[in-house]
Structure formats: C-alpha cells, structure tokens
Amino acid sequence: AALKDGLYSQVSAALKEGRVTPTELCQRCLALIKSTKFLNAYITVAEETALKQAEESEERYKRGQPLGVLDGIPIAVKDNFNTAGIETTCASNMLKGYISPYNATVVQKLLDHGAVLLGKTNLDEFAMGSGSTDGVFGPVRNPWSYSKQYKEKSIPKSHSEDEESNWVITGGSSGGSAAAVSSFTCFAALGSDTGGSTRNPAAHCGVVGLKPTYGLISRHGLIPLVNSMDVPGILTRCVDDAAVLLGSLAGHDPKDSTTIQDDFKPFELPNLTDVSKLSIGIPKEYHAPGLSSEILALWSKAADLFKNAGAKVVEVSLPHTRYSIVCYHVLCTAEVASNMARFDGLEYGHRSDMKDSTESMYAATRREGFNDVVRGRILSGNYFLLKQNYEKYFVKAQKVRRLIANDFVKVFRSGVDVLLTPTTLSDAAPYTEFIQEDNRTRSAQDDVLTQAANMAGLPAINVPTALSERGLPVGLQFIGRSFQEKQLLTVAKWFEKQVQFPVIQLEEIKRHDSGVLQHQKSASFS
Amino acid sequence: QKVSVEVLDHLEHLALVDFRDSEGVERLQKAIQFADQLLEVNTDGVEPMDSVLEDRWCLYLREDDVTEGNCTKELLENAREKVEEYFVAPPGNIPLSKLEERETFLQGS
Numbered sequence: 001a002a003l004k005d006g007l008y009s010q011v012s013a014a015l016k017e018g019r020v021t022p023t024e025l026c027q028r029c030l031a032l033i034k035s036t037k038f039l040n041a042y043i044t045v046a047e048e049t050a051l052k053q054a055e056e057s058e059e060r061y062k063r064g065q066p067l068g069v070l071d072g073i074p075i076a077v078k079d080n081f082n083t084a085g086i087e088t089t090c091a092s093n094m095l096k097g098y099i100s101p102y103n104a105t106v107v108q109k110l111l112d113h114g115a116v117l118l119g120k121t122n123l124d125e126f127a128m129g130s131g132s133t134d135g136v137f138g139p140v141r142n143p144w145s146y147s148k149q150y151k152e153k154s155i156p157k158s159h160s161e162d163e164e165s166n167w168v169i170t171g172g173s174s175g176g177s178a179a180a181v182s183s184f185t186c187f188a189a190l191g192s193d194t195g196g197s198t199r200n201p202a203a204h205c206g207v208v209g210l211k212p213t214y215g216l217i218s219r220h221g222l223i224p225l226v227n228s229m230d231v232p233g234i235l236t237r238c239v240d241d242a243a244v245l246l247g248s249l250a251g252h253d254p255k256d257s258t259t260i261q262d263d264f265k266p267f268e269l270p271n272l273t274d275v276s277k278l279s280i281g282i283p284k285e286y287h288a289p290g291l292s293s294e295i296l297a298l299w300s301k302a303a304d305l306f307k308n309a310g311a312k313v314v315e316v317s318l319p320h321t322r323y324s325i326v327c328y329h330v331l332c333t334a335e336v337a338s339n340m341a342r343f344d345g346l347e348y349g350h351r352s353d354m355k356d357s358t359e360s361m362y363a364a365t366r367r368e369g370f371n372d373v374v375r376g377r378i379l380s381g382n383y384f385l386l387k388q389n390y391e392k393y394f395v396k397a398q399k400v401r402r403l404i405a406n407d408f409v410k411v412f413r414s415g416v417d418v419l420l421t422p423t424t425l426s427d428a429a430p431y432t433e434f435i436q437e438d439n440r441t442r443s444a445q446d447d448v449l450t451q452a453a454n455m456a457g458l459p460a461i462n463v464p465t466a467l468s469e470r471g472l473p474v475g476l477q478f479i480g481r482s483f484q485e486k487q488l489l490t491v492a493k494w495f496e497k498q499v500q501f502p503v504i505q506l507e508e509i510k511r512h513d514s515g516v517l518q519h520q521k522s523a524s525f526s
Numbered sequence: 527q528k529v530s531v532e533v534l535d536h537l538e539h540l541a542l543v544d545f546r547d548s549e550g551v552e553r554l555q556k557a558i559q560f561a562d563q564l565l566e567v568n569t570d571g572v573e574p575m576d577s578v579l580e581d582r583w584c585l586y587l588r589e590d591d592v593t594e595g596n597c598t599k600e601l602l603e604n605a606r607e608k609v610e611e612y613f614v615a616p617p618g619n620i621p622l623s624k625l626e627e628r629e630t631f632l633q634g635s
Contacts, residue, residue, distance in 0.1 A: 098604055099603070099604065101597065101600040101601060101603065101604070102600075214578050214579065215578075215579050215582070215584065228576070228577055228578070254588070254593075257584060257585050257586065258577070258579065258584055258585070259584070260579065260582055260584060261584075261586075320567070323563065323564065323566075323567055326560060326561060326563045326564050327564065329557070329560055329561060330561050330564065333557070337541065344542075345606070346605065346613050346615055347601070347604065347605050347613055348604035348605060349604070351606040351607065354616070355616045356616060356617075356620070357616050357617055357618070357620035357621075357622075358615050358616050358617065358618040358620070359542065359618075359620065359621060359622040360616070360620075360622060360623070360628075361615070361616045362542045363538075363542040363543070363544070363622060366542055366543045367543065367544050367546075370543065372546070372549075372550070372553075375543045375544070375545075375546065375550065376550065376553045376554070376557070378541050378543045379537050379538075379541055379543060379545065379550070379553075379554055380553075380554055380557040380558075382537050382540050382541045383529070383533075383537060383554060383557075383558065384561065386533075386536075386537075386540075392565070393561055393564065395574050396564050396565070396567075396569060397561075397564060398574030398575050398576065399567075399569035399572040399573070399574050399575070400564055400567050400569060401574075401575045402572055402573060402574065402575035403567070403569065403572060405575060405578060438553075440553065440556070440557065444560070455578075456578060457578030457579070482578075
C-alpha cells in the first residue's frame with residue numbers, strides 16, 4: 001500500500017489482508033514526519049505512544065479482530081484538542097508545557113476505533129488567524145511549496161533563494177493538520193473550524209476539509225474559541241475518507257450539551273451517477289471583491305459541469321453575506337473575551353512570577369502568555385461587551401446573525417439542495433507577502449467565503465478542484481443543509497470524481513514510499 | 527471618534543490584558559470602525575440569535591448524579607503553585623493599581 005492511498009478503499013484492505021502492518025505504516029509516517037520537518041506541521045510527535053498503539057492494533061489484526069476501518073490508521077490532531085498525557089499548547093506560551101489530563105471526546109473516539117495518534121499539529125495561536133503563521137512555534141509551510149508542480153511554474157531565481165523565500169502559506173488556522181495530510185505523514189487529521197479554519201487550509205493544501213453541522217460532533221476537549229460556532233473539522237485526502245471519519249466521530253455526547261440528541265447513523269457514500277434530480281445554488285454574493293479571476297473561472301466551470309450533467313443550477317441570493325464577516329468579528333471577539341478569561345495562571349498553563357496580588361498576577365500572566373492577536377481580540381471583545389456598547393454591537397450582531405441564518409433557510413426552502421461557492425479568494429500567498437498585512441485584516445479578507453456557514457451552523461466542505469497558474473491547489477466549497485452531511489458528501493464525492501485533482505509530486509514522498517506512484521492519467525479539471 | 531483613555535484603562539482592568547503599545551490601541555480603533563458597519567443593517571423586529579440550535583432544545587438539564595470526579599491529583603499536576611489540595615493565589619481583594627501607578631503604555635496618554 002502506498003502512503004498516498006485512500007483509507008477506506010485501499011489501506012484498510014491492505015491492513016486486513018496483512019499486506020502491510022500497522023507498525024510498518026506508523027514507522028513510515030514517523031520517518032516521513034522527520035524528513036518533512038521543514039514544513040513545521042507538527043508541534044509534538046508522540047512517537048512512543050504511537051508505536052505502542054500501532055503494536056496493539058497489529059495484535060488485533062493478527063487475532064482477526066480489528067476495531068474497524070480506522071484500526072491502525074495514523075492520524076494527527078490539531079494542537080487545540082486535549083490529548084491525555086501529551087502536551088497541548090494551542091501554539092501559545094500560555095499553554096507551553098501543559099499536559100492534558102484527559103482526551104477530547106473526538107480524540108477518545110478515534111483511539112477507541114484503534115487509530116494511531118502520531119502527534120499534535122501546528123496552528124495560529126489559539127486558532128486565531130487564517131495563515132497558520134502566528135503561533136509561537138513558527139509558521140507552517142505549505143507542502144505544495146516544494147512540489148514539482150509549483151517549482152515548475154516559479155520564476156527561476158538562484159536555487160537557494162528560491163526554496164527559502166518562495167514558500168507559500170498553508171492557510172489557517174488548521175494549517176499543520178492540512179499540511180500533515182497533504183504531505184502524506186498521516187491519513188487524516190482533526191482540525192477545528194470557527195470561521196473557516198479547516199476549509200481554508202484544506203483549499204490551499206489541496207485536501208478535503210469538512211466542517212460538520214454545529215451540534216453534530218462533540219466539542220468537549222476542544223479548547224474553545226467561539227462556543228456558538230466552533231466545530232471539530234475533518235481533513236482527509238478524499239471525500240470517502242471524510243465520511244469514514246465523520247462516522248466515527250458524530251453523535252450525542254453527554255459531556256457536550258450542545259450536541260444534538262438524535263441518533264446518528266454512520267453512512268457509506270453512494271456512487272452518484274445521476275445528478276438530474278439535484279439542484280445546485282450559486283450565491284451571487286460570493287462573487288466577492290478580491291476574488292481572483294482564476295477562481296471565478298473555475299467556479300463557473302464547476303457550475304457548468306453540473307449543468308451539463310443534467311443538474312438544475314440556479315443563481316440564488318444570500319443578501320446579508322457582506323455583513324457576515326463584520327457580524328463574525330463582533331461575536332467572535334465577544335466570545336473570545338469570555339473564553340480566554342480562564343487563562344489566569346492559577347490552575348494550569350503559564351504563571352507569572354508576580355506575587356503582589358491576584359489581579360496583578362493574572363495581568364502579568366496574560367501579558368506574558370498571549371500574543372498580540374489574542375490580546376487584541378480580548379480587548380475588542382471586552383469593548384463590545386461594555387454596558388454602553390452591549391446593545392449597539394453585541395445584541396445587534398446577534399440580530400444580524402439571525403438574518404444571515406435566515407438567508408440560508410430561505411434558499412434551501414426554495415428547493416436548492418446544495419450551494420456551490422469558492423472557498424478562498426485566491427491560491428496560497430507567499431509567506432513574505434502574507435505577513436505584510438496584520439492578522440485581523442487577513443482574517444477579515446480570507447474568511448469572507450467560509451464563515452457564513454459557521455454563522456448559520458451549516459455543514460460545508462472544501463473539495464480540491466484544480467491547480468492554479470502558479471501550480472498551487474484551488475478548492476471549491478459546497479454548503480449543505482443542516483445535518484444533511486450524507487447529501488452534501490455525496491455531491492462532493494461526485495464532483496471530486498469529475499475533477500480528478502492531481503497528486504502532489506514531492507521528492508520526499510518518492511524516497512519513502514515504496515508503492516508505485518499512480519499518476520493521474522485522465523485530463524485534469526483546469 | 528477615538529476611544530478615551532478612561533475607557534482604554536477600564537478595558538485593561540476588565541480584560542486583565544494590556545494594550546502594550548500604540549499599535550494595540552490602533553488595533554482596537556480599527557476593530558470598532560470595522561464593527562460600525564453593522565449599524566447599517568436594518569434589524570427592526572429581529573430577535574437576537576444565541577444559538578443555531580435554538581429550535582432543538584439542546585440545552586437540557588440532566589439528573590444530579592455524580593458520574594465522574596475524584597481526580598484531584600491529576601488536576602493539581604498542572605498547577606505551578608499548590609499546597610496540599612489547594613491552588614495558591616497571591617492576596618486577593620487588592621484591585622489592580624490605578625493608571626498613574628501601574629506600568630502601562632496608557633500612562634503617557
């Protein structure tokens with residue numbers, strides 16, 4: 001089995017048949033992590049525990065009793081999920097050295113299914129950002145920066161200058177997870193999605209990024225940013241794999257009272273052949289300012305693809321789209337101000353040496369522990385929550401949120417099954433260019449297409465579509481109805497099959513992967 | 527319309543986080559300017575939305591049964607200063623110093 005194989009179809013079968021063992025798989029992934037260290041995708045590599053888990057999985061396979069499709073599969077988890085016995089930092093000084101005493105529910109579920117936890121991935125500090133550039137462990141590099149496809153399209157400079165200054169960002173905030181999946185160091189990874197943090201890096205790194213419906217997957221153990229919008233995100237190399245992960249993670253959790261009580265039935269995705277009964281909505285407001293002409297063309301082409309295959313494709317309107325990012329900005333900072341209040345140095349995390357008083361200790365701890373972005377959001381949030389501002393900003397934003405959510409309800413009620421939109425405004429920017437604007441400006445720009453789905457709590461998925469003129473991945477987004485992940489993923493899977501997104505060609509992979517590289521022979525979408 | 531030093535000071539007290547420098551204050555100003563766009567939206571007759579799951583009665587009360595706990599040792603492990611089973615804090619009831627007395631960027635303003 002090759003590292004680049006899809007879980008469900010190939011690796012799982014290989015494990016069952018003994019063509020590869022969980023330990024071999026784990027070791028290969030660990031070796032690849034080492035040789036791709038320059039990507040800075042991982043904050044912590046849990047080598048010992050991973051190998052132990054792999055051994056245990058091997059025993060189960062030998063006895064003919066694997067726990068399921070995920071047994072023995074190496075996965076990575078974003079470093080804002082609590083993992084028992086393993087450092088959880090949120091890429092912040094505030095939590096450096098913090099060893100979680102418990103597993104987040106989603107982590108526990110993965111482990112219960114036999115998955116092998118390779119390590120914790122890098123992110124923007126406390127998941128605030130859209131580049132994975134603002135964490136204390138440094139920025140994550142997009143694996144595509146080192147791909148043959150990107151290098152071929154780069155303007156030739158001196159070799160050393162090329163590699164070092166030309167690399168592009170992963171997007172964020174789940175950049176480490178996206179890079180890990182994209183570079184084959186794991187088969188799937190957990191991210192989180194509050195404003196697009198799973199879908200954005202998925203688009204830039206050419207992987208599938210699923211944001212489930214709010215309330216479907218437990219947030220217990222996910223260090224919260226915005227309680228009313230956060231969801232665990234799933235990053236995989238193909239849509240089928242995302243469905244497998246979803247199947248093992250979704251469902252009511254008594255420890256998270258915001259999870260719905262309905263029974264969740266894991267599903268296998270059908271191979272849709274007839275799309276004539278499908279209605280695809282194209283929201284015109286998603287033709288946002290700054291959308292690259294390349295992506296606009298791709299989006300249009302995708303719409304045509306559905307039309308030519310017999311689906312009904314209609315232009316729809318989500319009139320409050322342009323206020324979505326402003327609304328998000330207020331609600332997000334307000335909830336952040338509240339959620340970050342727990343970091344005071346007393347019970348866990350960084351503690352300042354200041355001893356004069358409780359308040360001065362808290363203030364010093366927080367001064368030392370949080371970066372500018374985090375502090376900025378806390379202060380803004382507190383401003384919007386001041387008595388004199390509460391109605392004007394916070395309650396107002398809550399009202400606008402309802403308008404945004406209602407926009408979607410109206411469109412879905414009109415008979416549209418799934419919406420098709422771009423995921424990002426452009427392909428991944430070079431790091432040197434990205435950091436010229438501050439975090440808040442960047443987030444405001446980059447989240448525009450993704451965060452309305454968080455406002456409304458709807459499921460959304462990025463599907464890698466084609467390579468840009470610069471040789472970098474571009475994805476398109478599908479937004480579905482509440483709790484209709486099966487329909488959403490079925491459509492996404494059909495689309496994925498049509499576009500045949502190319503496999504990344506990385507030197508490092510060739511060296512480690514003894515499997516034969518399967519080149520995509522069919523014409524690619526672009 | 528700039529935010530007054532009194533409000534900035536008040537925010538530092540509430541948040542127990544500092545502005546650090548003029549950039550920090552600028553950041554807030556820009557954030558407010560950005561948020562002001564919301565005022566354009568007509569929200570007459572619209573109820574605020576707390577949760578997208580409001581129709582589903584998610585937040586339920588469960589029976590008052592103890593299902594887990596007794597993990598004092600684990601919970602204390604991550605605390606830097608502790609005595610027996612207590613977290614140790616510096617003296618409380620001492621409010622953060624007034625603007626003139628504490629080390630803050632706002633002092634010069």
